[in-house]
Amino acid sequence: MKRGFSIANGLALFLALVSIGWLIYDFFVFGFLRSKMRRMEPLLPSDETLANFVWLGLLVFLLSHILGFIAVAAQFRYFRKASALRVIALILGIFSCVMILGDFAAMSDVGNDYEKGRVAELEFRALYTIAAIRGIIFFSIIANLAEAFIQRRKIRAEEEVVKDEVVLTLVHCVGVFCGLAGLFFANAAFVIRITHPLLYFTFPFLFVLTLIPYIMLAGYWLVIKLKERPAGWYDEKEFQDISRAGLLSMFATIPYLAMIYIVNYNAPKGPIEILWFPFYLYFVILVFSLSSLYFSRRD
Amino acid sequence: MRLGNHIRRCRFEHNEISQQALANAVGVTRLTIHSIEKGKFVPSALLAFKIARFFGKGVEEVFYLTDDDDSGEP
Numbered sequence: 001m002k003r004g005f006s007i008a009n010g011l012a013l014f015l016a017l018v019s020i021g022w023l024i025y026d027f028f029v030f031g032f033l034r035s036k037m038r039r040m041e042p043l044l045p046s047d048e049t050l051a052n053f054v055w056l057g058l059l060v061f062l063l064s065h066i067l068g069f070i071a072v073a074a075q076f077r078y079f080r081k082a083s084a085l086r087v088i089a090l091i092l093g094i095f096s097c098v099m100i101l102g103d104f105a106a107m108s109d110v111g112n113d114y115e116k117g118r119v120a121e122l123e124f125r126a127l128y129t130i131a132a133i134r135g136i137i138f139f140s141i142i143a144n145l146a147e148a149f150i151q152r153r154k155i156r157a158e159e160e161v162v163k164d165e166v167v168l169t170l171v172h173c174v175g176v177f178c179g180l181a182g183l184f185f186a187n188a189a190f191v192i193r194i195t196h197p198l199l200y201f202t203f204p205f206l207f208v209l210t211l212i213p214y215i216m217l218a219g220y221w222l223v224i225k226l227k228e229r230p231a232g233w234y235d236e237k238e239f240q241d242i243s244r245a246g247l248l249s250m251f252a253t254i255p256y257l258a259m260i261y262i263v264n265y266n267a268p269k270g271p272i273e274i275l276w277f278p279f280y281l282y283f284v285i286l287v288f289s290l291s292s293l294y295f296s297r298r299d
Numbered sequence: 300m301r302l303g304n305h306i307r308r309c310r311f312e313h314n315e316i317s318q319q320a321l322a323n324a325v326g327v328t329r330l331t332i333h334s335i336e337k338g339k340f341v342p343s344a345l346l347a348f349k350i351a352r353f354f355g356k357g358v359e360e361v362f363y364l365t366d367d368d369d370s371g372e373p
Contacts, residue, residue: 161319165328235327237340296330298339 005074006152012071013145015064016138022057023135029054030127033110037119054107058100061134065097068141075148076166087173089144092137094213099130106130163235167221169296171214172289178214179286182207186278190271207278214285241295249288256283303365306336309354325349 029050036043043051072090076082106123113120189203225233234242260279264272272279310316318332325332325346334340335350342350351358 160323161329162323163326163328165330232326235331236343236346237331237334238328240340 005078006149008067008074009071009145009149009152012064012067013142013149015060015067016142016145019057019061019064020135020138020142022060023131023138026054026057026131027128030124030131034119034124037110037114040117043114058103058107061100061103062097064138065093065100068093068145071145071148075144076170079148079151079154080161080166082166082170082173085140085144085147087170087177089141090170091174091177091213092140094216095209096134096137098209098212099134102130103127164224165238165296167217167224168234168238169293171217171221172293172296174213174217175285175289176293178210179282179289182210182278182282183286185210186275186282189278190275210282238296241292244295245288245292248291249284252287253280253284256280300364300366301338302341302362303338304335304362306332306350306361309356309361313354321350321353324353 033043033047033051036047068089072086072093075086079086106120106126109123110120110127113123185203185206257280260272260276263270264276306321310318310321318336319329322329322332326349327346331340331342335342335346347358347362351361354361
């Protein structure tokens with residue numbers, strides 16, 4: 001039991017460290033290729049080999065994330081605790097995994113633009129930004145994996161669990177994080193007043209990206225629960241906590257929506273015309289998740 | 300009035316079984332058993348009967364009523 005956990009955790013840790021090394025390599029290759037493209041110099045076969053290793057890096061990142069998810073799932077299973085570091089590593093890991101698609105799109109655009117004789121400056125900037133964010137995320141993942149590796153001695157004999165509360169607690173923890181992140185982006189869009197055309201594309205993408213971890217975990221919880229009768233999805237205390245949280249969310253939403261209505265009434269053509277939904281959605285997710293966690297821990 | 304209980308004592312008399320084992324036996328989460336033990340959650344009559352039956356006792360041997368200002372076990 002412990003051996004399987006150690007192997008999964010150790011492999012994930014190793015690949016996360018390899019990924020950090022690969023990110024540093026990417027930084028150098030991006031800089032090298034960008035300067036060559038700016039000078040409109042033809043790319044040599046050796047340059048293309050360097051670029052191919054960047055593409056290979058995406059596969060390494062993907063594999064590293066998959067192993068990371070397996071390791072974190074094993075951590076929840078054996079430690080049976082949703083520590084802050086573990087939850088943060090999981091959420092950021094999901095973000096980072098989704099961002100591989102962004103890498104893929106930006107790198108394809110760089111190649112296409114080069115063939116047309118242009119330098120894709122915006123895409124290069126996106127690649128640098130994603131690489132920097134991914135670096136920070138990998139450090140948080142490494143910290144979590146290292147902590148679990150050190151604490152593996154604390155794992156006791158695995159006890160059978162008929163009704164599990166860890167996944168539901170995790171869904172609420174992720175809900176709090178996603179709610180806060182979504183509200184942050186909605187506020188940012190409101191302050192910037194989304195006048196720049198790019199923001200029309202960036203912010204919806206950020207809103208969807210913010211929701212992905214919550215949807216994935218809530219979906220996972222639902223898949224587990226589909227094996228049971230709906231009446232048995234919660235035990236009686238969980239049902240009480242969820243009911244209280246639902247009631248609180250409903251009462252909290254009324255003045256909140258009234259506030260949004262007033263803002264919309266005074267500036268009907270303002271950004272709130274578009275942003276009312278993200279404001280509402282993330283507020284509800286935040287209040288429901290936070291109050292569910294509070295009620296389940298308080299009693 | 301509040302509902303007190305001897306679940307912790309019963310668990311130790313019952314081969315020192317864990318909260319998780321009791322939770323598995325009565326079909327709830329470990330957190331629920333923990334909350335009942337602490338007196339912070341009042342179980343339904345059905346759950347109280349299930350817990351008592353698991354220990355081979357009557358409900359009144361496991362659960363008892365106490366006044367708010369009376370914190371000790373009877």
